[in-house]
Amino acid sequence: MKIIDGKSWPLGRLANYAAKESLKGEEIVVVNCEQIIITGNKKNIKEKFEERRRRIGSGQKGPKYPRTIERIVKRAIRGMLPNHRKGRGKEAYKRIKCYKGVPEEYHESQKIINKKQNKTKFVQLKDL
Numbered sequence: 001m002k003i004i005d006g007k008s009w010p011l012g013r014l015a016n017y018a019a020k021e022s023l024k025g026e027e028i029v030v031v032n033c034e035q036i037i038i039t040g041n042k043k044n045i046k047e048k049f050e051e052r053r054r055r056i057g058s059g060q061k062g063p064k065y066p067r068t069i070e071r072i073v074k075r076a077i078r079g080m081l082p083n084h085r086k087g088r089g090k091e092a093y094k095r096i097k098c099y100k101g102v103p104e105e106y107h108e109s110q111k112i113i114n115k116k117q118n119k120t121k122f123v124q125l126k127d128l
Contacts, residue, residue: 001027005111006036008118011076011125019080022092030098031106033073034126042123049128069125070098 002021006014014036018028038045052065066072077096083089099106 001029003029003031003106003109003111005113006030006032006034006073007113008116009036009114010118010122011036011038011073013114015073015076015080018077018096019092022077022095023081023088026095028096029106030073030077030096031102031111033069033098033100034124036073036125037118037122038125039118039120039122041121042127045123046128069100072125072128073098 004014004018014030018030022028049065053067055063055065066075074096077098078084078093081089081092084093
């Protein structure tokens, strides 16, 4: 089992890493999802997310975009998997868990952290 601390990880890089590891057969747990960052201009990022949320279809029609932070992260990881509806993509998607904050059972365990500090413009997921 690999536990990833989401603090200061760019969303795309974390999603790519988690997808690759889950395809290898690893159980992936992402903690501190609210501290994951998206690089770019804050205003443009907020506009893009709000536009996606407004575009939701009626009834069973999609695409449906998540509102909670954990679901946003899990959907980004899902986009990196080959086919999340069947086969090895579906099995890999089942091995991924995302949490806001750090649950009690993962407090003392070893976590994978991002050592690079981001000096560019960014926005944290909790600010969306």
